[in-house]
Amino acid sequence: MVDFYPPTSPYDHGFLQTGDGNRIYYEQLGNPEGKPALNVHGGPGSGAPRRPTRAWDPERYRVIRFDQRNCGRSTPHASDPAADMSLNTTRHLIDDMEMLREHLGIERWLLNGGSWGVTLSLAYAQQHPARVSEIVVASVMASSRSEIDWLYRGAGRFYPEAWDRFRDGLPEEERNGDVLAGYARLMENPDRAVREKAAADWLAWEDAVVSDEPNGAPGMYSDREIDEQIAFVRICAHYFSNGAWLEEDQLLRDAHKLAGIPGVLVHGRHDMGCPVQTAWELAKAWPGARLHISEDSGHAGSDASQEMVRAAIEEFKYR
Numbered sequence: 001m002v003d004f005y006p007p008t009s010p011y012d013h014g015f016l017q018t019g020d021g022n023r024i025y026y027e028q029l030g031n032p033e034g035k036p037a038l039n040v041h042g043g044p045g046s047g048a049p050r051r052p053t054r055a056w057d058p059e060r061y062r063v064i065r066f067d068q069r070n071c072g073r074s075t076p077h078a079s080d081p082a083a084d085m086s087l088n089t090t091r092h093l094i095d096d097m098e099m100l101r102e103h104l105g106i107e108r109w110l111l112n113g114g115s116w117g118v119t120l121s122l123a124y125a126q127q128h129p130a131r132v133s134e135i136v137v138a139s140v141m142a143s144s145r146s147e148i149d150w151l152y153r154g155a156g157r158f159y160p161e162a163w164d165r166f167r168d169g170l171p172e173e174e175r176n177g178d179v180l181a182g183y184a185r186l187m188e189n190p191d192r193a194v195r196e197k198a199a200a201d202w203l204a205w206e207d208a209v210v211s212d213e214p215n216g217a218p219g220m221y222s223d224r225e226i227d228e229q230i231a232f233v234r235i236c237a238h239y240f241s242n243g244a245w246l247e248e249d250q251l252l253r254d255a256h257k258l259a260g261i262p263g264v265l266v267h268g269r270h271d272m273g274c275p276v277q278t279a280w281e282l283a284k285a286w287p288g289a290r291l292h293i294s295e296d297s298g299h300a301g302s303d304a305s306q307e308m309v310r311a312a313i314e315e316f317k318y319r
Contacts, residue, residue: 045235047072213298
């Protein structure tokens with residue numbers, strides 16, 4: 001995000017005990033008496049940013065960041081094969097967010113996120129609309145099965161050589177079947193070498209999809225420490241092979257539940273992984289939403305798209 005305010009580091013951090021063996025890391029930045037805003041990270045499995053923020057007015061906002069289950073600083077970490085992934089679903093994450101809100105004594109908060117963070121923000125807001133003041137999101141993804149199929153198969157029409165390598169990372173007998181389910185099985189293999197290779201193959205595909213974006217960069221997804229690679233891919237494969245436990249087009253169908261919640265959607269015209277169609281349809285179905293299409297960016301965003309997000313954050317700080 002465009003640098004704007006002086007670097008703001010956390011003034012508080014801790015762990016939320018979920019009651020089922022999971023511990024969710026969270027931290028707070030800015031003004032403890034300010035307007036609450038929850039940053040919902042992408043992935044799933046990327047983890048929250050670890051750098052100071054410069055995007056939020058530290059006098060006006062109380063920013064909460066958290067690591068979703070099994071990634072970042074939350075435990076158990078998905079790089080550990082003993083981590084029970086059956087306890088990590090969209091429903092679990094929504095409940096964690098609500099538990100965190102109650103733990104911090106917050107009545108309503110602004111939601112901010114990108115990509116998978118949009119999916120989770122929408123799912124939470126549709127379940128708990130009275131707890132959401134505004135929503136500001138970028139790189140819109142509703143995690144429908146058609147979107148997932150495009151990202152992990154359809155986009156191969158533009159990158160056939162990279163998609164062939166992605167598919168060929170599976171055992172030969174599985175290459176003509178459900179690729180995502182195949183990778184989910186590889187990421188549960190007890191042999192760490194198998195998991196490391198599967199993670200590398202998956203991330204090479206993710207890198208390829210953003211490679212031709214205006215602001216794409218080599219290794220955008222694979223440039224992370226090996227345990228983080230394993231956790232990211234294990235969680236992604238787990239979620240997307242299960243359709244994120246959402247009914248098809250559920251979040252678009254139920255967008256009317258967001259009526260009364262102001263929303264700003266920012267999306268790059270050249271987003272190959274998450275085409276702009278979903279953002280367009282969501283904006284039409286959500287009363288009170290405004291869509292800004294950035295003509296110079298893709299999934300990774302640009303200075304212009306980041307400025308659109310920042311302008312919405314600035315606007316809502318006075319609301």
